[in-house]
Amino acid sequence: MNTVHPIILGEMPSLSKLYVNAAAQAARRRVLGTHNGSSLPDASHEVRGVRADVANLTAYQHLIGETASDILPAGYIHALTFPVAMSVMSRDDFPLPLLGMIHLSNRVEQRSPVVFTEPLDVTARVENLRGHRTGTQVDVVAEVRGAGTPDIRWIGVSTYLAKGVFLPGIDKLSPHNGQPGHQEFKAPDPTALWQLGVDTGRAYAAVSGDFNPIHLSVLSAKALGMRRSIAHGMYLASRALADVGPAKGESFSWGVEFDAPVFLPGLVALEISTVQGPDGAWQRSDFVAWNPRSGRRHFRGTVTEL
Numbered sequence: 001m002n003t004v005h006p007i008i009l010g011e012m013p014s015l016s017k018l019y020v021n022a023a024a025q026a027a028r029r030r031v032l033g034t035h036n037g038s039s040l041p042d043a044s045h046e047v048r049g050v051r052a053d054v055a056n057l058t059a060y061q062h063l064i065g066e067t068a069s070d071i072l073p074a075g076y077i078h079a080l081t082f083p084v085a086m087s088v089m090s091r092d093d094f095p096l097p098l099l100g101m102i103h104l105s106n107r108v109e110q111r112s113p114v115v116f117t118e119p120l121d122v123t124a125r126v127e128n129l130r131g132h133r134t135g136t137q138v139d140v141v142a143e144v145r146g147a148g149t150p151d152i153r154w155i156g157v158s159t160y161l162a163k164g165v166f167l168p169g170i171d172k173l174s175p176h177n178g179q180p181g182h183q184e185f186k187a188p189d190p191t192a193l194w195q196l197g198v199d200t201g202r203a204y205a206a207v208s209g210d211f212n213p214i215h216l217s218v219l220s221a222k223a224l225g226m227r228r229s230i231a232h233g234m235y236l237a238s239r240a241l242a243d244v245g246p247a248k249g250e251s252f253s254w255g256v257e258f259d260a261p262v263f264l265p266g267l268v269a270l271e272i273s274t275v276q277g278p279d280g281a282w283q284r285s286d287f288v289a290w291n292p293r294s295g296r297r298h299f300r301g302t303v304t305e306l
Helices: 015-032 054-064 074-089 200-208 218-222 233-244
Strands: 006-009 044-050 102-110 120-132 135-146 152-163 192-196 252-258 266-276 282-290 297-305
Touching: 015 074, 044 074, 054 074, 054 200, 054 233, 074 102, 074 120, 074 135, 074 152, 074 200, 074 233, 102 233, 200 233, 233 252, 233 266, 233 282, 233 297
Parallel strands: 006 044
Antiparallel strands: 044 120, 102 152, 102 252, 120 135, 135 152, 192 266, 252 297, 266 282, 282 297
16 A cells, blocks of 8 residues: 655646646756666655546547446546656656657556546556666556546556666566566457558547647657657557457456557457356456557457456
């Protein structure tokens, strides 16, 4: 249980301002030197009384292929919490460069349904700084409660990699000390094909508020070292979750691991398999997505009953 007393923010942080600040921080560190610390901020940030915008919620649901309803999709709640998480990663005492971090995985517990009319308290913190064979990774934990109540309704753990950043005292992992080895992927028969247009990143930015330049255009992506713009990982994962459908119920756990970016425009093949119990009831759905031309896997994940 996290016992750090949260820093209460007066309002939801602006993602566009946070990205500008992150760019300024990166420039400052290039001039003055990189952050030499190997510890994470001992602080969490919190915004109280957050409410979803119904028009934005409806647009989000349509974009990922979900039926419009009063219940916030798990991926929408991630988007709702993201500015608070970003505010923690934008602190001067956060040791990794925010811009250019790679999204490795997500784990979410949707413990009870959240209705769009409810005011919510959103808290975020960072933890578990550790090595990776190509850099340093960290977990960003976001929690959502009903306003003024103690019970966690939704919790998400996002793992990010700062590629090429090796902090003092943080060991590099290898296949021999905890890093999983490469496993060959054999594409199954797809159950769906997604044709993603070049504007997919901008469409997701419009409903999530996340205007990360790597998703918006070829030019803005190239400025950050990408050869083209890429689809947002949480757009892809949320769309796969929507394709699992209502069988997952209102309380479930949802995990996804990202293997390779989806460059835009692009074609994505998806396979969803379902496991049922002896009584025929849904227990779990596994999903995997890949490039049908190259056979390269993009992401994989599981939705299970909670």
